[in-house]
Amino acid sequence: MNARIRVKMCGITRIEDATAAVEAGVDALGFIFFEKSPRFIDPEEARLIIEALPPFVDVVGVFVDKKRNEVEEIIDYCRLNYAQLHGTESPKYCERLARFAAPCQILKVLRVGPGDGLSVADITPYNPHVRGFLLDTFHKSQLGGTGKSFDWSRINQLKLQRPFILAGGLTLDNIAAAISAVQPYGVDINSGVEERPGCKDHELVRKMMQAIRTLEVNAGK
Numbered sequence: 001m002n003a004r005i006r007v008k009m010c011g012i013t014r015i016e017d018a019t020a021a022v023e024a025g026v027d028a029l030g031f032i033f034f035e036k037s038p039r040f041i042d043p044e045e046a047r048l049i050i051e052a053l054p055p056f057v058d059v060v061g062v063f064v065d066k067k068r069n070e071v072e073e074i075i076d077y078c079r080l081n082y083a084q085l086h087g088t089e090s091p092k093y094c095e096r097l098a099r100f101a102a103p104c105q106i107l108k109v110l111r112v113g114p115g116d117g118l119s120v121a122d123i124t125p126y127n128p129h130v131r132g133f134l135l136d137t138f139h140k141s142q143l144g145g146t147g148k149s150f151d152w153s154r155i156n157q158l159k160l161q162r163p164f165i166l167a168g169g170l171t172l173d174n175i176a177a178a179i180s181a182v183q184p185y186g187v188d189i190n191s192g193v194e195e196r197p198g199c200k201d202h203e204l205v206r207k208m209m210q211a212i213r214t215l216e217v218n219a220g221k
């Protein structure tokens with residue numbers, strides 16, 4: 001198992017949630033720039049939160065099939081460290097974004113589940129252009145934030161050659177099982193630590209981080 005599981009908390013819309021996450025030990029905060037999400041935040045609001053963060057906290061922008069020049073503008077304006085591409089962005093799109101938005105790095109989302117249509121041959125061309133993959137649950141009509149997990153045994157079949165971050169319906173009830181089952185580089189928590197979409201439950205955030213860090217300590221024994 002990893003010595004340290006990196007934790008991203010997504011769907012930040014309020015400064016108090018960002019602060020609570022950082023205090024609880026979250027490594028990266030995610031801002032969803034997808035207008036149809038209940039967790040959407042506009043770049044101006046996101047920048048205000050990002051500017052108030054202490055050092056050594058990564059910031060991730062979540063985009064869904066947005067024009068590349070618009071993504072680049074937001075990356076620049078908000079000074080994002082990572083762009084999480086949650087739509088059908090091609091390897092070519094990732095290559096260009098990685099080149100023109102450097103030093104911002106790319107996380108390509110693969111949505112996994114029955115009917116996902118994912119093949120090793122489709123995934124391989126992304127390898128040189130992405131820092132890692134983020135694995136979320138495939139849903140026919142919902143692009144993310146489903147609150148549902150997927151069958152983690154599918155991950156092995158994808159033969160990933162880059163580190164992956166596990167997402168999709170992670171909660172206090174399944175986080176330990178998820179980490180032991182797939183040993184991800186990192187995990188992404190979102191709706192599983194919310195009072196309501198876009199508003200985090202600080203007590204749940206703390207408990208989630210405690211659960212993750214306790215697992216790491218036990219793994220090292």
Ligand SMILES: O=C(O)c1ccccc1N[C@@H]1O[C@H](COP(=O)(O)O)[C@@H](O)[C@H]1O
Nearest residue numbers: 010037144145146147167168169190191
């Ligand atoms: O959360 C959203 O509303 C959302 C909308 C569109 C694309 C991505 C979105 N969120 C991402 O979904 C995953 C899993 O979330 P959950 O734990 O199942 O709620 C997470 O990576 C978010 O970044």
